[in-house]
Structures are given as C-alpha cells and as structure tokens.
Amino acid sequence: MSEPDFKYFSRFRNQLFHIVFGTDTRSGKLFDIVLLWAIVLSVISVMLESVSSIREAYDDVFFVTEWLFTVLFTVEYLLRLFITAKPKKYAFSFFGIIDLLATLPTYITLFVAGGSYLVVIRSIRLLRIFRILKLGRYLREASVLSDALAASRYKIFVFLGAVFTLAMIMGTLMYMIEGGESGFTSIPRSIYWAIVTITTVGYGDIAPQTVLGQAFASMLMLMGYAIIAVPTGIVTSEIASAEKNKRKEESAGRVCAACGIKGHDKDAIFCKNCSAKL
Template sequence: MIDKDNLKRNIYNIIFKSNTPQGKAFDIYLIIAIFTSVLLVIFDSVPYVHEKYGVYLVGFETFITILFLIEFILRIYCLNRPWKYVLSFYGIIDFLSIVPSILVFFFTGTQVLGIIRLLRVIRIFRVFNLNKFIRETTSFWQVLQKSFHKILIFMIFALFASVIIGAFMYVVENSVNPAFSSIPKGIYWAVVTLTTVGYGDITPVTNIGQFFSVIVMVLGYSIIAVPTGIFSAEFVKNKIQEDHIYKCSHCKKPIEPNDPFCKYCGTQQPESSPTLKKNE
C-alpha cells in the first residue's frame, strides 16, 4: 500500500526544494530542458532547418512539452493548496510554457510562443543560491508595483494625447498628403513620433504639419523621461526604506528595533546599535 502523504512529501521535496541533492539535480535538469526547448523553437523557425529536420525538432519539442505537463501536474498534486501555486508568478509562467504546444493543434505557428519558457530559468537564482540576485529582483518588482499606477495614469494621458494629435494631423494633412488617409493613420504617426521611434514611413508635407511635428518631437522626450523619473524616485525611496529596516544579525530577517532576541531564529542580538544590527 502506497503512503500518499509520504509520496506527496517526497515529490514536494524534489520539485520545490533546491537545498537537497535530489531537488537541486531536478532543477538543473529542468533548466537544461528549458534551454533545450527554447533552442528547438529558435532553430525550427529557420526555413532550411525546418525543412530538413522539422519532424525531429517537433517530435523532440513534443516530448519535452509532455515532461513539462507531467511536472506541472505533479506540482499541483503534491500541494495541499494547489491554487496558491497555480495563481503565483511561477505557476502562471509554468502554465503558459505548456499552452503554446497545445494551441498548435488549433492555430498554426503558435509553437513559437513556447519561447516564453525562458522565463522559467529565473529559478536559476534559487538553485545556485544567488540570494543577492533574488533580493534585487524582489526589490525591482516592489518598486514596479508601487510606481505602476502613476506610470499607468501618465500612459493613459499620453494615449489621449496621441489620439488628439493624430486627429489634428489628419485634418491638416489629409487633403494634400495621402499618407494621412485616416485618423488611425494619424494616431499611428503620433505614437511613432511621440515615442521618438520615427520610422519615417509617414511624414507631414504641409508647413503647419511640419511645424506641429517639431512640437510633438520635443514633447516626445517627456514620454521617456517622466516614467523613468517616476520609477527612479520610487527605487530610491524603496532603497532608503530598506536601509532603515532593522534586521537580525544572524538570519537577516526584519525585526523590531528594541527586540533583544530574533523572533524567527531566536538569536540574541548584539548590545550595540541598540542591541541590533542594521541591514548590511
């Protein structure tokens, strides 16, 4: 009789834990499989390679996808609250890495989206104990979340501005310039110009249109500067907050300034600074 609880625990230790020999070996093999899968997708997109070796590449890719599917099912099986994993960042990435190979049966060419599996390699930070990179990645996402709403509001106003500018350019250029044949074409020009991309496929020919283009080009720099400034300000603020957080001298987890012992590991804190060490 198989002990299901023991089986789930063993699967969990192998799949989710990287601090055991079996878990680390599993993660390394997983990373190798991810890189192999991505390379298969890249090479399969080359016409010559696809024509000559396409059948073998697709077969190998299908085999790896089946392994990923089995892994995903095992991850869900060994958890007591599987939805917590499924809705997490890693869970969503793991699921999305399987979807393209399934969609290929319904939509042609979707296997190329399997390149998203490369995001799974983020686990390399956990496997090789690159704690500094993990902390910096966490800090980056925290800053991104804090500045998201401010940047979103700015981008909405930028979108509204693109629509207004596009409509204005359509009115000015439409009668003499066939490139501005509709308002959507004007909006396209406005977005390309505001973002300082400047493809050059649509250009104004009237004096008013060219003068207005200069203004739009100058305003375009703010499209880059404002979101960058918002993100940078939040990053600096987050760094200052981190530097003022008291942490345990042993496990480095945050604790209260006057706690003589760490509530996580129980380590007695140094008497200096007052009985604690700040983040090093």
C-alpha cells in the same frame, strides 16, 4: 495510513516542497539549475526545428528530444500539484497555467491526426515556445522587475493617459492645419502621426508641409524626448525599492510548506501565518 507513516509522508512532502519551491538549500538550487537548462534547451530545440533543412536532417532527434522535455515538465507539474498545500490555487495561478501549457502541446498532437490538420498541428507545437515564460520563476531579477512594474502601474497608467491625451490634441490640431492634401486625411490618422512623432519613431509616411505644421511637429518632437524620460525614472525608482525589499526577504527567506508564506527568521520553528512547523 498509520501515524508513523503519515509523519514520514508529511516530512518527505515538506522536504520536496523546499527543494521545488525554495532556493535556500543546495538541492533547491540544483533543481532550479536543471530546470533552467531544460527550459532553455527546449526553446532552442523549437527554434531549430522551425528551420526546414535542420528539421529534415534531424527529425528523429527532435522527436525524441521533445518527448523527453515533455515528460520532464509533466513530472515537474504533477510534483508541484502534489506537494503544494493548495493544489487548486497553484493550478489556476499564472505559473501554474504556464507549467500546464508547457506540457500540453505535445500531448494534443497525439489526438489531432490526418493530413488536413497538419497546419493545426504545427501551430499547436509552436505553443512550446511559451516555455520561456517558465524562466521567470527562477530568475531573481525577473521577480524584482515584476514587483517594480506592479508597484508603478498606476503612475504608468496615468502617464500613458496624459500622453494619449496630448497625442489626440496635437493630432486634431495637425488635421486642422494640414488637411488631406498633406496626408492628414482624418483625425485618427493624424493621431497616429502624433503617436509616431512623440515616440520619436518617425516612419515618414506622413509629414507636415506647411510652416505652421512643421513648427508644431518640431515642438512635438522635442516634447517626445522629455516624455520618454518620465517612465524610465518611475520604473527605475520602483526597481530600487523592489531590490531593497527583495534583499530583506532573502535575508529571512524560509518558506512554509503548509501555506507558502515566505519571510520567516532563520531560527524560526513555526510559521508566523498558519503556525505550522517549518
């Protein structure tokens, strides 16, 4: 490939990168909108196909539609591998795996034949529902929420550990107080009751019968309402912080085609990470 051809190829690849991975251009937004509709319609098609009366009436339509969606998502996946600077990194990333799973089920059914394998084929085709996970890339709010959950994961883990410890203590106490006569036949079963009570679900399959047991249950129910508010406050605080960071990122959201780093100034010419031309 001559130098002019290489420069043209590099420029063309860079333009495709900004369309597929970026959202700061009109063509990039159009690309995302088309894929959003394709994903939603594909998932709706899978759900409708599970209704026997609809499937029998429109079996040919579902067959053609599924192959159209499969070809579209296959082209998208190969395009992302082609334009990214590190194809292997993308292929093994979360969204890379999801993109691959969005295309595989229909192709797998071509190699699984025979009446005895019909159940397997149906199960494989149900994996198409995971295409809904592809929506995460195109929803700004999903990005904010994932950042908030990632930032608050340690606080949430500590909180869940404290709640589980409380459930073990209360469950053991209820096992000692009530015993098998009231349905608390073991400590694990009593812990199950404590978890159901703390979360205010209250199935009612186990209930304390003694006055002391009912007093402990009442206290645990009231604690449950207070406990539920804790993770809500943690995540809400992190969402506000993630939203602020996302706005800063979007205000300078140019993407480098070479390394994929975001956050460049709008008037920047070279990447601040790898020095490649933007």
